[in-house]
Amino acid sequence: MTSFSARRVRADIPQLNRLIYDRPITYLDSASTSLQPNAVIDAMSRYYQLRHANVHRAVYQTASEATAAYEGARESVAHFINAPGGAGEIVFTKNATESFNLLAKSWGAKNLASGDVVLVSEMEHHANIVPWFQLRETTGIEVRFIPVTDDYRLDLSRSEELMRGVKLLSVAGMSNVLGTINPIGELAALAHRHGALIAVDGAQSVAHSATDVVALDIDFLIFTGHKMLGPTGIGVFWTREDILHTMPPFLGGGGMIADVRTDGYTPANGPTRFEAGTPPIAEAVGLNAAVHYLEGLGMTNVTRHEHALAADALSRFDEEFQGRVRIIGPADTTDRGGVISLDVEGVHPHDVAQVLDQFGVCVRPGHHCAKPLMRRFGLAATVRASYGPYSLTKDTDVLLEALGHAVKMFG
Amino acid sequence: MTSFSARRVRADIPQLNRLIYDRPITYLDSASTSLQPNAVIDAMSRYYQLRHANVHRAVYQTASEATAAYEGARESVAHFINAPGGAGEIVFTKNATESFNLLAKSWGAKNLASGDVVLVSEMEHHANIVPWFQLRETTGIEVRFIPVTDDYRLDLSRSEELMRGVKLLSVAGMSNVLGTINPIGELAALAHRHGALIAVDGAQSVAHSATDVVALDIDFLIFTGHKMLGPTGIGVFWTREDILHTMPPFLGGGGMIADVRTDGYTPANGPTRFEAGTPPIAEAVGLNAAVHYLEGLGMTNVTRHEHALAADALSRFDEEFQGRVRIIGPADTTDRGGVISLDVEGVHPHDVAQVLDQFGVCVRPGHHCAKPLMRRFGLAATVRASYGPYSLTKDTDVLLEALGHAVKMFG
């Protein structure tokens, strides 16, 4: 067990030294994107300064270094999620959203036909909804939604009915709006019992808890660099080698081919089949550094730390605002992460966030790319505060102080 | 006219200080990817250190700064290519290859039907071939190739015949193998005379010469950040607003929607319709810095400098190797850029490059993602040396010295 100190993490993150309107920044938007430690920023700078070159296609020194760095990132990521087949199962995309498009438009287009059901949930991010709608337009699949209960959990009471005709169950490990942590192991068993596969949107969960694709017994995992202390411009798509192997190409171009003639082409094998064009090389270097950094912290430490922050915050809203601030998400702290959506009575989320900004508090107002969930609860938007490994109780203090002002101003 | 000095450029590029096997690096692989000046590397580091946040969806200070930085990059890029409709015509993708997939699978899928012809050339990069083959699979379009003459130019002698049934002409501004600069203005007139549109693969040309989409009268322009002193992980797609406006969505997810319901979605308008998920924010910051840097150098200076280097090199190969080293590309230096492909008699390109590596010379052996062109000339691969604004005659000197060794070794 590594010893964990959020203060030590803070010291590694340059943006936390910033002042906003002469106040220290209070960063509570990690569910949207995380801040980066120097280890990540510097790894990318050093890459550009010393060894930037295109990968795969050259024999000179810096090109082999760049290739080794890029492929090394694949290894690290494979290890981080315990991919059984190792680096050969890791595809780098530009973000989680592209990974979902790859899932829908390569695996989905090949394996799903009219009438087949893709089961998602009402709490999914648009990234796990819109690609399925697009696939529906071309193939006639059905996109079905697992309802969300009034206490913000997946309603699996009618799971047998829900699973009828389902070929793929695709759900978030953790909701980016509610903080709800879904029972992935259970859902995997459910899917497999019905002969379906399961895909997990790990965009939130992978950054905040240990993820073991073998232990979870899942078939696809998707996540994104910029939410796990890594850079923008890189996402991950994981599936087992035996599935990856059968997936047809997605984007076409250089790097993903074995041969191109004037009359056709032959796709390459392995992850590169899905990596058309010059890949995100510096971004892979940054992601590798982020993974190492997180492993250094210990993911169980990260989970415990953020859980404690969330539990503390949840207990304080009621006390402080006597019901004027409603939590949109589970009130109890079991199976719940550090994402807290708020509805402030009579004050629009945009206005709340605007007032909070004046206190240096960074929170996100809006639908959080989860409009079906918003509609489910009759909301247009929420104010969302979310924690990272560098967050402190002090951040909650400032949040509560600023919220108090917002309530007063529009009261 | 700005005064231009390649030595001053070199001083800005940290990788040029590297030693390879105790020799200074001789970087001659700019056609594959360029090196980055400190201005670009530092802009990205500073972004992560000070203002990284997700764009578009928040009101707090760093989020507005990040949004301004991202949208500011769009403005710079629009200005750089003289986009008539400004920033609203610039779509950021992950690389030129994704941009071509967007062209084929959004504009192409909507506007092309069975029997319609997309006219490319035998000298195209796979990025401008494979997406059309993929579209052919789903729509039955015809993909036709403009032949390349024995002196490495587009053979337009039968242009009327070639243009029959063509809806889109899609060609490279400059070949990444031959160095040939294609007559884009002329081709645009040809396409328009036949009621076709024209797309230009500017991956090579935009980095080495001034590009004005209005003066060229083209309809689509595609290029990539990492070949123009910018970072990996970002590409550009430009088209006129009236065309962009009619293009259906491509990748689906957050950010590209106006609304999502459980029964369907409405796409957003403008470039964001094609930017699903968290975009390459830091990469846009880096590209912005690269564009400013290039504008500071003056693109006409860059063109002139690289042209002089190519002319000097071309004149020296024959003298030095008495025909044992053949140039695969135009021998004359009109309409020709700083990309020089070589065929060394009796020595495979991989072996040439391996020997060159020992001299710190970075060149690329291979098919350069242009297999149809390789077949056209009965080659499996070439050795390619290519110049950038930071190249010097000294680089050519080392190249020739190292080539001499390779020839001797396998002689």
Next chain:
Amino acid sequence: MTNLDDLYREIILDHYRSPRNRGELEAPPAVRVEGFNPLCGDEIVVYLDVEEGVLANIKMTGTGCSISQSSASLMSAAVKGKPLDQVRATIATFKELMTVHESTLAHDGEPARVDLRALGELAALQGVVKFPVRIKCATLAWNTLVQGLDEAVA
């Protein structure tokens, strides 16, 4: 907090708390148009009655922040019962207020080209341009109105 007071003027908070012209019109005959701000989830539905070149009636429903709601309310009060050319002129002036400011923000000067008096109460929204991300909130109702007018006269 000076900054904030600039944005949230009393008039704005008043129109937010008591919005004018809330409600629906039967459509048809009225024109009904929807507007979204995809980035923040704000929605608006505008109903228009155009009769003989005059915007005879306007009603609105929807949800949004104080800026988008008060802007809609202020807009409805400013255009209701006005001849269409005058409505269009008001729209143009308001849009100029939003963009002029945005581009001259750095200079922090007064919006020379915009006649603030012509805007009446609408001028209260000028503080918005100091908060560029909120401009979209302020213009949502206006863009929806433009769309509605185009449909009404089509």
Next chain:
Amino acid sequence: MTNLDDLYREIILDHYRSPRNRGELEAPPAVRVEGFNPLCGDEIVVYLDVEEGVLANIKMTGTGCSISQSSASLMSAAVKGKPLDQVRATIATFKELMTVHESTLAHDGEPARVDLRALGELAALQGVVKFPVRIKCATLAWNTLVQGLDEAVA
């Protein structure tokens, strides 16, 4: 240049200049398989005659660098006329040579687990593993052979 001499041993240059078993076999009855190295454009076509558990004949055409060509030539000499189980054993040993080295490169030690004597002339290719990007050149022919054997016995 020590490095380079390690890679380009005399045996390798010899097999490159005078490749063994170049040519084609009529297919069928021979099995014909193609191999590509998509990254560098190398191509190889391997023809196999398998008769009663013996790799009776092997021929090859194709283009490639000195490493891929000499590796193919050395391979053909090593496996021609050999019983299939012996062929598979040679393949396994060769592949181990390529991977053992690759993963222990940092330690710069000898490939403890590989019996170099069993490889004969093939051992000349051990220098390749110091040049990781060239390993794919050396293994192209071998991977193609494996594919051909699978087809021949299918």
